[in-house]
Amino acid sequence: MNSDDELAERLRDGDDKALRMVYDRHGAAVLYLAQRLLGNRADAEDVTQVTFVAAWTGRDSYDPQRGTMLGWLLGIARRKAVDRMRTAARDERVAETVRAQLAPPDERETPERVVDRLVVADEMDRLPEEQRRTLELAFFDDLTHPQIAAVTGLPLGTVKSHIRRGMANLRRRWEVDGATFGSRSAGRTRAL
């Protein structure tokens, strides 16, 4: 697997195959974000397209030191989708969709929240296998540490350290790439 550094360098060199690799790796997350925000498939595909074209055009602006490729792409996609929502709000044809969509202000579905979720899920995928597996059992199956030890056959101490390290990895990634982390310390606002 090519690292973000490597892909960034090849992008800067104008290698479109690198863009395709980025697209294969992260296109689904970009499409998902756009679909969540826009609520319709055609607009979501448009935004996905626009996002990757913008990533290509703006490839010199990506700095692997400042965050992951996925975080950067989702930032672009989020701006493009929000632009699209604003445009759409002025467009009678889709005004209905937008109203329906904005009607229940669900704090879990803010653009930032969806980005954070994608970023954390991506980091889950990058964790070492046992770390990931123990965290999945804790998150998805609500198992306690001892239950996880019983299910996996790992010693309890190992489970604890996998979970602690896994959580630390997710936290670090969220702090680097997440969209809401900066605002969290200001209180967990319900505002969109």
Next chain:
Amino acid sequence: MQHLDPDRLVVLALSEEPGPSESDHLDDCPGCRGDLATLRDVADLGAEGQDLRGLPTPPEHVWQAIEAEIAPDVARAAAPAGVTELAGHRARPRRPRPRWLTPLLAAAAAAVVAVAGTVAVDRIAGRAPVEQVEARATLTPLATVPADASGSVRVLSGGRMQIDVRNLPLTTGFHEVWLIDPDDLSKMVALGNLADQPDVLLPVPPGTDLNRYRLVDVSDEPHDGDATHSGRSLLRGTLTS
């Protein structure tokens, strides 16, 4: 001041309530309180990630549009001859991983260990047809589903299930495959999702009793973070050997 142990903070974020002395400390210590709040946020986000498994890749026409738009720029960039070829080949889209759900923890315990981490979903295409079929089912649409929807299932030796569906209604979420105990409809095993493919191979967790979990169910699942069955079944059929 004795701060809370980092391991303990993680446990508090995930599953347990703080004891009285811990609560007192949290009330007094902004540091530990902040850490705990952050860890809880991370745990929430992690749990919400369950429905992000196997997100469908965008359709190829999206890429074609991107490619067409960047083409002039690529041509310019590639002007000096001898563009370096990739070290590897063009990356293939990542295979979707099935979402693992273990409502039947005891039965699935061995499966979690045995199956996690192995590549679980395989395209059937190109596979030699030497598989031994251990059970089959014909899937028929439920009353609310267009009558031309259909599917067929073959359980192959080695604990894999090949499922082939036609004319499923479009979904904004995804199609999930389940094995259900028809004698107790609350008992079921999630096998994975169809990821917009007409035919897929899904692993059957080792130890799954197909005489009991013999009802094959394909459901429409929204991306709502809820891993349980949505209640919207589209196709069903019973396995027979």
